Structure formats: C-alpha cells, structure tokens
Amino acid sequence: MRELDPLLHSQLRLAVMSILMNVDEADFVFLKEKTEATAGNLSVQLDKLSTAGYISMEKGFVGKKTRTVCRVTKQGRKAFEEYVEALKEYLNL
C-alpha cells in the first residue's frame, strides 16, 4: 500500500494545510480560531510544516503588534495533493 505522508497525516497539520490551500495567506490568530487549536499546539505544528518546507512563515508587525503570516509553498501544495490522492486509495473515493 502507498504510504500516507506522516507530516500531513495529523489532524491539526492537515487542517492548517487545508485552510492554506484555499486562502493564499493566513495569520496565526486566524488559523488558531479556525482550527480551534491551542496556541502552543499550533505553534509546534506550524514549525514542523515550516521546517519541512510545506509552508512559509513571515513575522511582521501590524502597528505595534506582531503578526505571523503563513502561506503554503509550491512544495507543500504538491505534497498536499499527493496526500489526497493516496488517501483516496485508502478510502476508495
């Protein structure tokens, strides 16, 4: 059987990627609200996605507040699509 990319086969990381696939860019706070994850968990998982090169993270400011903006990279997009294909096999969709 084909294997499921373990980096994507995690509830929170998958949710994040799924959001980013449709939205072009999203900040930490938005992702936190959408996924209902704790900040700690989200921080860790974003880091993994970022280290893997699946997303980019840019830390900037809005006024005086920090703002972390995430985007899915080309590589991440490809990985996500492959994951979906693999998953379809498992689920026979």
Add this chain to the structure above:
Amino acid sequence: MRELDPLLHSQLRLAVMSILMNVDEADFVFLKEKTEATAGNLSVQLDKLSTAGYISMEKGFVGKKTRTVCRVTKQGRKAFEEYVEALKEYLNL
C-alpha cells in the same frame, strides 16, 4: 472544525478498515500481506479496533493452524463513513 475520529486517523487502522469495508471478512495473514505491516503492529492495531467495537475478531482453526478472522461491525462501518465525511470537509472534496 469537526474532529477526525482518532481511532481511524491512523495509517494502519485506516488501511485495515478500508480493506474490511470491501471484503466482508479477512484473516490476520491476509491483512498483514495487504497492509505490509509487521505482525506486532497489526496485532496491536486490530486489538484497538476490536476493543472499540469497530471490528470483530474470531479465532478459529484451519486444520491445526490458528486463524484469526476479522469483520467490520455495523458500528465500525458507521464510524468509517463518518470519518470519510469529516475528512472530505478537511480536504474539500
């Protein structure tokens, strides 16, 4: 966001369930070959599915050799279908 049944959101358990959804019954050896899992890992994961009531396991004999036959239960079938629905939301399929 809807949550993904953690019992099914595991590569091997998902693979097993997917097979059982299409096959009506399958024994340990068959599942091991199909999934390419180690016997130990398969044993543990079958146990979890069984404890959760998602599959039934029947230990019997063929001649003098033991044979463990698995079937998906009604409950397991329902859980699998719900998992697939939830997943479709994540992936927007």
Add this chain to the structure above:
DNA sequence: AAAATTTGGTTTATAACATAAACCGCATTA
C-alpha cells in the same frame, strides 16, 4: 504611574501512539 490583563506567541513537560524487536506455543521437518 503602577499594577493587572490581554495579545501573540514559544518552550517544555507529559501523555498517547505507532512501531519494531523479542518472545511464545504449537506443528512440521530434518
């Protein structure tokens, strides 16, 4: 203006999970 609270995160500790390795009982073969 000092103290308390909120915001936007990160680090760290812990619990759950997946996996492989070692093992077991029985049957067969050498």
Add this chain to the structure above:
DNA sequence: TAATGCGGTTTATGTTATAAACCAAATTTT
C-alpha cells in the same frame, strides 16, 4: 530431539500530539 516455520502477542522504545507554563510587549484598570 533439535531446529525451523507459522500465527500471533507482549514489551520496550522512539515519535507525536497536546496542554500547561512561560515570556515580552502592549493595553487597560485603579
């Protein structure tokens, strides 16, 4: 009878997910 193979289970270990604790800067309260 000793070694080998089959069908598994148990146990030990590494990974992962998650929450809890923490931090610095900004805002609000007193």
